[in-house]
Amino acid sequence: MKLARYLPILDWGRSYDARAFSNDALAALIVTIMLIPQSLAYAMLAGLPPQAGLYASIAPLVLYAVFGTSRALAVGPVAVVSLLTAASVGRIAEAGSLDYVTAALTLAFLSGVMLLTLGLFRLGFLANFLSHPVISGFITATGLLIAAGQVRHVIGIEGGGHTLIEIGRGFVENAGNVEPYTLVIGVSALGFLFWSRKGLAPLLRAVGMKPGVAAMVSRAGPILAVAVSIVAVEVFNLGALGVALVGEVPAGLPPFTVPSLNGELVGALLSSAALISIIGFVESVSVAQTLAAKKRQRIDPDQELVGLGAANIAAAFSGGYPVTGGFARSVVNFDAGAQTPAAGAFTAVGIAIAALVFTPLLASLPNAVLAATIIVAVVSLIDLGALRRAYAYSLGDFAAMSATIALTLLLGVEAGVAAGVLISLGLFLYRTSKPHSALVGQVPGTQHFRNVDRHDVITAPDVATLRVDESLYFANARYLEDRVLAILAAQPGLRHLILMCPAVNEIDFSALESLESLNRRLKDGGVTLHLSEVKGPVMDRLKRSHFLDDLTGEVFLSQYDAFRALAPETAQRALDARRPDICPNAESAGLDRHQTTPGPGA
Amino acid sequence: MKLARYLPILDWGRSYDARAFSNDALAALIVTIMLIPQSLAYAMLAGLPPQAGLYASIAPLVLYAVFGTSRALAVGPVAVVSLLTAASVGRIAEAGSLDYVTAALTLAFLSGVMLLTLGLFRLGFLANFLSHPVISGFITATGLLIAAGQVRHVIGIEGGGHTLIEIGRGFVENAGNVEPYTLVIGVSALGFLFWSRKGLAPLLRAVGMKPGVAAMVSRAGPILAVAVSIVAVEVFNLGALGVALVGEVPAGLPPFTVPSLNGELVGALLSSAALISIIGFVESVSVAQTLAAKKRQRIDPDQELVGLGAANIAAAFSGGYPVTGGFARSVVNFDAGAQTPAAGAFTAVGIAIAALVFTPLLASLPNAVLAATIIVAVVSLIDLGALRRAYAYSLGDFAAMSATIALTLLLGVEAGVAAGVLISLGLFLYRTSKPHSALVGQVPGTQHFRNVDRHDVITAPDVATLRVDESLYFANARYLEDRVLAILAAQPGLRHLILMCPAVNEIDFSALESLESLNRRLKDGGVTLHLSEVKGPVMDRLKRSHFLDDLTGEVFLSQYDAFRALAPETAQRALDARRPDICPNAESAGLDRHQTTPGPGA
Known part of the structure; x- marks a missing residue:
C-alpha cells in the first residue's frame, strides 16, 4: 500500500494489457x-x-x-x-x-x-x-x-x-x-x-x-x-x-x-x-x-x-x-x-x-x-x-x-x-489580518441574528454581539482586539459583550492570548465577555487552557440562548414582534447570512 | 479633523485643565x-x-x-x-x-x-x-x-x-x-x-x-x-x-x-x-x-x-x-x-x-x-x-x-x-492552504445540512454538497480543486456537485480561475457545478466575471433550494423523515454547526 503510493507504476502496471500497450x-x-x-x-x-x-x-x-x-x-x-x-x-x-x-x-x-x-x-x-x-x-x-x-x-x-x-x-x-x-x-x-x-x-x-x-x-x-x-x-x-x-x-x-x-x-x-x-x-x-x-x-x-x-x-x-x-x-x-x-x-x-x-x-x-x-x-x-x-x-x-x-x-x-x-x-497577509466580523442584532419575530448595518434588527443598549466570520490566529487576533475595544469605547452603557463564533474553525495560541487579554480588559472596563456557537473542536481545545475558567461570562450553545439570558426582555420583545419579509423560509433564515442579493438561479 | 488624527495633542489639549495638570x-x-x-x-x-x-x-x-x-x-x-x-x-x-x-x-x-x-x-x-x-x-x-x-x-x-x-x-x-x-x-x-x-x-x-x-x-x-x-x-x-x-x-x-x-x-x-x-x-x-x-x-x-x-x-x-x-x-x-x-x-x-x-x-x-x-x-x-x-x-x-x-x-x-x-x-500558510470544508447531507425532518462524518444525514447518490468554511484565495484554491476532484473520482454516479458557500467572504482572482477550471473539469467529467448560499458582495464580484455565464449549473439562494431542485425525491423523503433529537430548537439548528459538544455555559 505504502510502496504503491511512491511507485504508482505498481498500481497501473498490474492491469497493463495489450490494449493499453x-x-x-x-x-x-x-x-x-x-x-x-x-x-x-x-x-x-x-x-x-x-x-x-x-x-x-x-x-x-x-x-x-x-x-x-x-x-x-x-x-x-x-x-x-x-x-x-x-x-x-x-x-x-x-x-x-x-x-x-x-x-x-x-x-x-x-x-x-x-x-x-x-x-x-x-x-x-x-x-x-x-x-x-x-x-x-x-x-x-x-x-x-x-x-x-x-x-x-x-x-x-x-x-x-x-x-x-x-x-x-x-x-x-x-x-x-x-x-x-x-x-x-x-x-x-x-x-x-x-x-x-x-x-x-x-x-x-x-x-x-x-x-x-x-x-x-x-x-x-x-x-x-x-x-x-x-x-x-x-x-x-x-x-x-x-x-x-x-x-x-x-x-x-x-x-x-x-x-x-x-x-x-x-x-x-x-x-x-x-x-x-x-x-x-x-x-x-x-x-x-x-x-x-x-x-x-x-x-x-x-x-x-x-x-x-x-x-x-x-x-x-x-x-x-x-x-x-x-x-x-x-x-x-x-x-x-x-x-x-x-x-x-x-x-x-x-x-x-x-x-x-x-x-x-x-x-x-x-x-x-x-x-x-x-x-x-x-x-x-x-x-x-x-x-x-x-x-x-x-x-x-x-x-x-x-x-x-x-x-x-x-x-x-x-x-x-x-x-x-x-x-x-502582502495583499493576502493584509486581507487576512482584518477578519470579517459584524455587529449583529435579533431579527424581529425570529431567533436569528443578523448584521446591524444591513438589516432592521433589534439590539439591547447594554449587550453587544460581534459575529466573527473567520478563524482566529495571530495575524488577525490583534485586529479583533482593536474592534472589540472600539465597541467598548463607543458604547458607554455596555455591560455584556458576546463573541458569536459560528465560522471560527480554529483559535491559535496567539488568538487565545488575545481573548484572555480581551477578557481582562473588558473586566477592567466593567464588561462581561461571553461566547456563543463555539464549534466542538474549538471548544475542546479551549478546555486545554485556563481561558474558560477565567472567562467573566458564559459560553452559550446558540446566540439566541445568549441574548435571551443577557437581555431577556429585549429578546422576548423581539421574538414577539412582527417578522419582516426578508426570509424565504423560516429555517434557511437560521443561517444568518446577508443574503439580500438573490443568486440568479434562485 | 484630519489634523487632530495626526496630532492627538489637539484633541486632549483642548480640555486640559488644572486638575489634569x-x-x-x-x-x-x-x-x-x-x-x-x-x-x-x-x-x-x-x-x-x-x-x-x-x-x-x-x-x-x-x-x-x-x-x-x-x-x-x-x-x-x-x-x-x-x-x-x-x-x-x-x-x-x-x-x-x-x-x-x-x-x-x-x-x-x-x-x-x-x-x-x-x-x-x-x-x-x-x-x-x-x-x-x-x-x-x-x-x-x-x-x-x-x-x-x-x-x-x-x-x-x-x-x-x-x-x-x-x-x-x-x-x-x-x-x-x-x-x-x-x-x-x-x-x-x-x-x-x-x-x-x-x-x-x-x-x-x-x-x-x-x-x-x-x-x-x-x-x-x-x-x-x-x-x-x-x-x-x-x-x-x-x-x-x-x-x-x-x-x-x-x-x-x-x-x-x-x-x-x-x-x-x-x-x-x-x-x-x-x-x-x-x-x-x-x-x-x-x-x-x-x-x-x-x-x-x-x-x-x-x-x-x-x-x-x-x-x-x-x-x-x-x-x-x-x-x-x-x-x-x-x-x-x-x-x-x-x-x-x-x-x-x-x-x-x-x-x-x-x-x-x-x-x-x-x-x-x-x-x-x-x-x-x-x-x-x-x-x-x-x-x-x-x-x-x-x-x-x-x-x-x-x-x-x-x-x-x-x-x-x-x-x-x-x-x-x-x-x-x-x-x-510557515505554519500559518500551511493551515490557510487547507481550507476547512465538509461534505454535508440533509438532517432528517429539517431543511438543514450538516457534515456527513459527524451526523446521521441523508444524501443522494448523484448529488454531492461540499460546504466551504473559509474564504477562497490563491493559497487554498488549489486545495479546493483537489478536494472536489477527489470527490469526483470517488463517487462514480455523481451528476451534480454543489458548493455551499455560507462562510465564503471573498473569492479572489486565483480562486475564481480555480472555480472556472473546476467548472470545465466537472463538465468534462459529466458533472454539473452549482453554488448555494453565496453572500451578496461575493455575488456582486462574480457578476463582474464570465463565471456565472459559463457555470454549468445554477446559483441557489439556500442549500435546501438546491437539494430540492437536484434531488427532489430524496429531499422530500428527508423532510418527511422523523427528526433526530440533535437540535435544541428548530431555528438555531439552522446554523448547521457541528455543535455536538455543548459549551459549559449552555
Missing part, C-alpha cells in the same frame, strides 16, 4: 514526432547544443513513467524552463562552453533534489503561494521575451539578452545585417507553422482523411518544416550562402554525465533552481489535473513532485537539462489515446532511436526553422486578456499581475516572479 | 524617580555612557506627548531594546568609542523613520505577523540573556557577549577574579531590590503610610539603592579598593547630535532597526491598549507608530538611542494617576533637571547597583510558564516559541526572531 504506443509515436523538433529548438533556446534537448527527452521520461501519477502528462524540455535555464546559466558561463553544459546539468540536479525533497516531505502546498495572476503574468511575459528573443534567428542577425531592453538593443545595433536567405527560410517556416496549426487539419480532411487522423497528422507540421528545410539547405547549399545551421550533432544514446557540486556554482544556481522547480511543478500539475479530470482520474500533487524530481535528476546524469510537463505535448498525448505513463517511456524509446539514427541529418537544419518552431509554440502562452479580466475582477490581483509582467520584461525573470509573489503575499 | 505632574514626579536609575542602567546595558540614558528620556518623551495617542504610556529606554542596540551596534563599533555612540544615534534615527513610515502608510498590521508565541519566547529569552549578562557586573568580573555561550565562556575564563567589595555591594543591592518589590510597601503600610502612597513610595527602591550605594562608595572610598564605578558624567541638557547617514553603516543597521521598531511597537501597543481599556479609552495603533517614530527621531538628534514604551513604567504612570500624554512631557522636565543638577553625584555610583537594577527589572520579563501553556494548547505554537527561545539564547536575538517568524508564517 497499443494505445500507449500510438500516442508515443505521435508525441515523438512532435517532440523531436521541439527538443532541438528548446535546447537552442536554453543555449545548449541540440542533442541536449534529445537527451533530456529520454531518461527523464522513463523515470517519470515510474514515479509520476498522471497518465497523460508528457515530460521533457519546455519553453519557459528553457528560458529560465538560459537566464540563470548565462550569468555564470559562456554559452557553448563546457562550463555552461555542466551548469545546466547542475541546475537540473538541484531542481530535481528540491522537487524530490518537497514531494517526500509533502510540501507541495508551498506552490499554492504562487497566485494565479503571478503565474499567468509570468508565463505571458516569458512568452513575450522568448518570442522577441527568437526573432533574430528568424531574420539572421546577431543579438541576445534576457530582458526586453537588452533584446531591443540587439535589434537596433544589428538591424542592418539581416541575412536575406535566412529571412526567406525563417519567414516561410513561421508562416507555414502558423498556418499548419489551423489550416493543415481541414486541408487533410478535405482530401479525404478522417477528422481524428487529420488532427494528429497536422501535429507533424513542425517536423515537416524541419525536413523540407534540411532538403532545401542541401539542394541549394544554403550553408555556404550564410544561413546559420545547427551543425554537426553527434549520433548516439545519452552519455553518462555528472553534475558539479562545486559550492560556488550550487550557491549561484540555488534560487534559479527553486524558481524552475516551482514554476515547472505548478504548470505540470495544472495540465495533469485538467487531463485527469476528463477521465475522472486523480493525480497526487505530492507524488508529482517525486516524479518530476526523479525526471530532473535523470536529466542531470544523462546530458540533459531541467525538464517538466509540457502543455501542448500532454494534450496531444491525451488526445492520441495515451492510457498510462508507459506512453512516456515509449516516447523515450522513439527519441532514443531518433538520437541514434537521425542526428546526422540535423547538421543542415537552419536555426531559423527551430526559432520559428519556438515562436509558434510560445505565442499560445501569451494571454494579455487575463490582464483585462483581472482588472475587471480585482485591483489587487491586477496589480500583482501587471507588476509581474512589467518586471519580468524589464528586469528579468527572477525579479518579475519575486515582485509578484511579494505583492500577492 | 496636577494629576499629570504627580505621576510625572513618581515616574521620574523610577526612570533616573533605569535610564542610567539601560544605557550601560546598551554599552553607552550613562548620560545617553538620561538624554533618551527627555526629547523623545516630549515628542511622544505631541504625537502619541496613549494617555498612560511612558516612553524611554527599555531593557529589550537596549540589549538589541548593544547587539547590533556592538558588531560595528568598539563599545566606548565615538563610532559606537554615532551608530546608536543612527539606529534610533532609522528606527524612527521606519516607524513613522509604517504609521503614515498605516502599515501597523504588519506587526501582527509577529505571533504571540514568538514575541513571548523572544522576550523571555532576551530577559534571560540580559540577566545572565549583568551577573558579571554584580560580582565584579570581566566578560561580555551576546549569546549564552559567549556569556558562559566569559564566566568560566574570569571566575577566579571576583572583586569582593563589588560582590558585597552587588548582592546587597540585588537582595534589597528584590525584597523592596514585594516587601517595602507592606513595611511602609505597617508604619502607618496609606496603601496607595506606600505602593508609590516603594517604587523608589532603585533610587534609594543608588543613593545609599553612592554614599557608601564616598564614605569607604570603595572606588580606590577596586569597585567599578560609573565615573564622570557631564552635567547639562542633551546636546544636539546628528546621526550618520553613511551608506555602509545604514546598511549594516537596517535589519536591526527593523527588529527594534517592530518589537518596540508591539510591546508599546500591548501596554497602551491594556491601560486604555481600563478607562474605556482607545489608542490608534497606526498613530502610535507615528508617536514612537517621532520619539526615536528626537532621540537621534539629542544624544539618545532607540526608545519605546516601557511596561513597568507605564503601569506606574497609570497607577499614579496620569491623565494625558502631558505627564510624559513633565517627566522629561524632571529628567532634564536631574541631568542638569544630579549628574555630578553619579560619578561614585557602582556599576554593580545598576546591574542589580537591570536584573530585577528583567526577571519579570521571563515567562517560562508560557512554554508549558503553549505546549498544552498547540504543538505548532509551542514549536515556534521554543525555537525562538533556543535560537535567541544560542545564536543571538536576530536569528531567534527570524526563526520564530518563519516558523509562525
Whole structure:
C-alpha cells in the first residue's frame, strides 16, 4: 500500500494489457514526432547544443513513467524552463562552453533534489503561494521575451539578452545585417507553422482523411518544416550562402554525465533552481489535473513532485537539462489515446532511436526553422486578456499581475516572479489580518441574528454581539482586539459583550492570548465577555487552557440562548414582534447570512 | 479633523485643565524617580555612557506627548531594546568609542523613520505577523540573556557577549577574579531590590503610610539603592579598593547630535532597526491598549507608530538611542494617576533637571547597583510558564516559541526572531492552504445540512454538497480543486456537485480561475457545478466575471433550494423523515454547526 503510493507504476502496471500497450504506443509515436523538433529548438533556446534537448527527452521520461501519477502528462524540455535555464546559466558561463553544459546539468540536479525533497516531505502546498495572476503574468511575459528573443534567428542577425531592453538593443545595433536567405527560410517556416496549426487539419480532411487522423497528422507540421528545410539547405547549399545551421550533432544514446557540486556554482544556481522547480511543478500539475479530470482520474500533487524530481535528476546524469510537463505535448498525448505513463517511456524509446539514427541529418537544419518552431509554440502562452479580466475582477490581483509582467520584461525573470509573489503575499497577509466580523442584532419575530448595518434588527443598549466570520490566529487576533475595544469605547452603557463564533474553525495560541487579554480588559472596563456557537473542536481545545475558567461570562450553545439570558426582555420583545419579509423560509433564515442579493438561479 | 488624527495633542489639549495638570505632574514626579536609575542602567546595558540614558528620556518623551495617542504610556529606554542596540551596534563599533555612540544615534534615527513610515502608510498590521508565541519566547529569552549578562557586573568580573555561550565562556575564563567589595555591594543591592518589590510597601503600610502612597513610595527602591550605594562608595572610598564605578558624567541638557547617514553603516543597521521598531511597537501597543481599556479609552495603533517614530527621531538628534514604551513604567504612570500624554512631557522636565543638577553625584555610583537594577527589572520579563501553556494548547505554537527561545539564547536575538517568524508564517500558510470544508447531507425532518462524518444525514447518490468554511484565495484554491476532484473520482454516479458557500467572504482572482477550471473539469467529467448560499458582495464580484455565464449549473439562494431542485425525491423523503433529537430548537439548528459538544455555559 505504502510502496504503491511512491511507485504508482505498481498500481497501473498490474492491469497493463495489450490494449493499453497499443494505445500507449500510438500516442508515443505521435508525441515523438512532435517532440523531436521541439527538443532541438528548446535546447537552442536554453543555449545548449541540440542533442541536449534529445537527451533530456529520454531518461527523464522513463523515470517519470515510474514515479509520476498522471497518465497523460508528457515530460521533457519546455519553453519557459528553457528560458529560465538560459537566464540563470548565462550569468555564470559562456554559452557553448563546457562550463555552461555542466551548469545546466547542475541546475537540473538541484531542481530535481528540491522537487524530490518537497514531494517526500509533502510540501507541495508551498506552490499554492504562487497566485494565479503571478503565474499567468509570468508565463505571458516569458512568452513575450522568448518570442522577441527568437526573432533574430528568424531574420539572421546577431543579438541576445534576457530582458526586453537588452533584446531591443540587439535589434537596433544589428538591424542592418539581416541575412536575406535566412529571412526567406525563417519567414516561410513561421508562416507555414502558423498556418499548419489551423489550416493543415481541414486541408487533410478535405482530401479525404478522417477528422481524428487529420488532427494528429497536422501535429507533424513542425517536423515537416524541419525536413523540407534540411532538403532545401542541401539542394541549394544554403550553408555556404550564410544561413546559420545547427551543425554537426553527434549520433548516439545519452552519455553518462555528472553534475558539479562545486559550492560556488550550487550557491549561484540555488534560487534559479527553486524558481524552475516551482514554476515547472505548478504548470505540470495544472495540465495533469485538467487531463485527469476528463477521465475522472486523480493525480497526487505530492507524488508529482517525486516524479518530476526523479525526471530532473535523470536529466542531470544523462546530458540533459531541467525538464517538466509540457502543455501542448500532454494534450496531444491525451488526445492520441495515451492510457498510462508507459506512453512516456515509449516516447523515450522513439527519441532514443531518433538520437541514434537521425542526428546526422540535423547538421543542415537552419536555426531559423527551430526559432520559428519556438515562436509558434510560445505565442499560445501569451494571454494579455487575463490582464483585462483581472482588472475587471480585482485591483489587487491586477496589480500583482501587471507588476509581474512589467518586471519580468524589464528586469528579468527572477525579479518579475519575486515582485509578484511579494505583492500577492502582502495583499493576502493584509486581507487576512482584518477578519470579517459584524455587529449583529435579533431579527424581529425570529431567533436569528443578523448584521446591524444591513438589516432592521433589534439590539439591547447594554449587550453587544460581534459575529466573527473567520478563524482566529495571530495575524488577525490583534485586529479583533482593536474592534472589540472600539465597541467598548463607543458604547458607554455596555455591560455584556458576546463573541458569536459560528465560522471560527480554529483559535491559535496567539488568538487565545488575545481573548484572555480581551477578557481582562473588558473586566477592567466593567464588561462581561461571553461566547456563543463555539464549534466542538474549538471548544475542546479551549478546555486545554485556563481561558474558560477565567472567562467573566458564559459560553452559550446558540446566540439566541445568549441574548435571551443577557437581555431577556429585549429578546422576548423581539421574538414577539412582527417578522419582516426578508426570509424565504423560516429555517434557511437560521443561517444568518446577508443574503439580500438573490443568486440568479434562485 | 484630519489634523487632530495626526496630532492627538489637539484633541486632549483642548480640555486640559488644572486638575489634569496636577494629576499629570504627580505621576510625572513618581515616574521620574523610577526612570533616573533605569535610564542610567539601560544605557550601560546598551554599552553607552550613562548620560545617553538620561538624554533618551527627555526629547523623545516630549515628542511622544505631541504625537502619541496613549494617555498612560511612558516612553524611554527599555531593557529589550537596549540589549538589541548593544547587539547590533556592538558588531560595528568598539563599545566606548565615538563610532559606537554615532551608530546608536543612527539606529534610533532609522528606527524612527521606519516607524513613522509604517504609521503614515498605516502599515501597523504588519506587526501582527509577529505571533504571540514568538514575541513571548523572544522576550523571555532576551530577559534571560540580559540577566545572565549583568551577573558579571554584580560580582565584579570581566566578560561580555551576546549569546549564552559567549556569556558562559566569559564566566568560566574570569571566575577566579571576583572583586569582593563589588560582590558585597552587588548582592546587597540585588537582595534589597528584590525584597523592596514585594516587601517595602507592606513595611511602609505597617508604619502607618496609606496603601496607595506606600505602593508609590516603594517604587523608589532603585533610587534609594543608588543613593545609599553612592554614599557608601564616598564614605569607604570603595572606588580606590577596586569597585567599578560609573565615573564622570557631564552635567547639562542633551546636546544636539546628528546621526550618520553613511551608506555602509545604514546598511549594516537596517535589519536591526527593523527588529527594534517592530518589537518596540508591539510591546508599546500591548501596554497602551491594556491601560486604555481600563478607562474605556482607545489608542490608534497606526498613530502610535507615528508617536514612537517621532520619539526615536528626537532621540537621534539629542544624544539618545532607540526608545519605546516601557511596561513597568507605564503601569506606574497609570497607577499614579496620569491623565494625558502631558505627564510624559513633565517627566522629561524632571529628567532634564536631574541631568542638569544630579549628574555630578553619579560619578561614585557602582556599576554593580545598576546591574542589580537591570536584573530585577528583567526577571519579570521571563515567562517560562508560557512554554508549558503553549505546549498544552498547540504543538505548532509551542514549536515556534521554543525555537525562538533556543535560537535567541544560542545564536543571538536576530536569528531567534527570524526563526520564530518563519516558523509562525510557515505554519500559518500551511493551515490557510487547507481550507476547512465538509461534505454535508440533509438532517432528517429539517431543511438543514450538516457534515456527513459527524451526523446521521441523508444524501443522494448523484448529488454531492461540499460546504466551504473559509474564504477562497490563491493559497487554498488549489486545495479546493483537489478536494472536489477527489470527490469526483470517488463517487462514480455523481451528476451534480454543489458548493455551499455560507462562510465564503471573498473569492479572489486565483480562486475564481480555480472555480472556472473546476467548472470545465466537472463538465468534462459529466458533472454539473452549482453554488448555494453565496453572500451578496461575493455575488456582486462574480457578476463582474464570465463565471456565472459559463457555470454549468445554477446559483441557489439556500442549500435546501438546491437539494430540492437536484434531488427532489430524496429531499422530500428527508423532510418527511422523523427528526433526530440533535437540535435544541428548530431555528438555531439552522446554523448547521457541528455543535455536538455543548459549551459549559449552555
